[in-house]
Amino acid sequence: MITNKNCIIRLSRYKNALYRLRDLGFVKVFSDNLADAIGVTASQVRKDFSLFGITGNRKGGYEIASLLEKLGGILGKDRIERVIIAGAGHLAYALMHYRGFEKEGIKIEAAFDIDPLKFAKNAQIPVLPMEEMKDFVVSNNIKVGVLAVPEVGAQRAADTMFAAGIKGILNFAPLRLKAPNDCAINNVNLEIELENLVYFVNVLEKKG
Amino acid sequence: MITNKNCIIRLSRYKNALYRLRDLGFVKVFSDNLADAIGVTASQVRKDFSLFGITGNRKGGYEIASLLEKLGGILGKDRIERVIIAGAGHLAYALMHYRGFEKEGIKIEAAFDIDPLKFAKNAQIPVLPMEEMKDFVVSNNIKVGVLAVPEVGAQRAADTMFAAGIKGILNFAPLRLKAPNDCAINNVNLEIELENLVYFVNVLEKKG
């Protein structure tokens, strides 16, 4: 069981590059094409595939269709992933209106909030009270959620999500969530991303 | 010059943990406190500090105030970082209304768009035509930008940013930008973050 996050992220990138190549009419691809497309070495590509038992044809490269199927299987893209959001604020609004998730097989089913002003039971993507999360998650068998609640309420909201049966959280709140150890957390900390960028801009400036 | 991204991200996390400890009234901290706070080992903390020549007192730990100052210096937090956004859509709206950047010393100065309907010259954070980016960036000496333009326009918008003098981009568009090699790119690909989360949720499910 491979648990190298970078490796799994590369698989996603290969997949996205393959979609583009396929849409351009390509049928086969070589490891160095994929390498160029995502900015790694060709042996990295082959090693990644090797790790998951993905094989191509010596001399003939890889068949895009079959590669996409295998990568899709590994990444769980063989079915639509249904997702909820905790916190129906600005960020949630952007996520709910983003059309790009659909074509990746990701569907935001509902958002949950504590503020009655945010409730919208009959909207295309309904916004419901936090109290209804458990029922919704259980009856729709949802496993993944996005946490878009302010820092102060974040741990409490996460606990509600875990109690509802959520097993993975994409966390936008700038703190380290405590989670049961059968649950996964991916943090997106934009303050830190920007801070990090500033560091590297300064490094490059000093170097150049 | 340390260029290990994970290491720099840990510095940010130490800093954030230290702010919290300081606000709770603590004056000193030991490597194992910081380790617990951000979820790494104590020797990782000490090694990270050692890499940047940060020292504490044997037996006495580290003084929080001085540590914060040193980390701030390394991360460029000794001055306010001024930032622009390309693309004044949903995501930009969320970013422009987010109050959390201020207290991290990040200030969004303006957004730029091609859609005249988005223009708002006199708003608190003005939304200006792309054509005005260069003047604005040059006269305000801005180095960092956020790219929040749809995939199709993303490379063109990035090129405009580079031409304006931007040296680092936080990129939300789901593609690999081509950039001059004195410029830094940090990608935030939310589709991939979710996909990755799904993978690890499935892994955990199989394990348990």
Add this chain to the structure above:
DNA sequence: ACTTTATTGTGATTTAATTCACAATAAATT
């Protein structure tokens, strides 16, 4: 059919990152 050529697949090697382990030492205790 044989040879050449291009590309895979992977064990071996290298490089990078993390952890270990302990001497150095500052503070606290006796």
Add this chain to the structure above:
DNA sequence: AATTTATTGTGAATTAAATCACAATAAAGT
């Protein structure tokens, strides 16, 4: 003042990730 204790700082060891390098081999060419 001597001893104990707790903690740093870092070189050494370990582990993890990436790259190298090349034998295996499938396709194309002669």
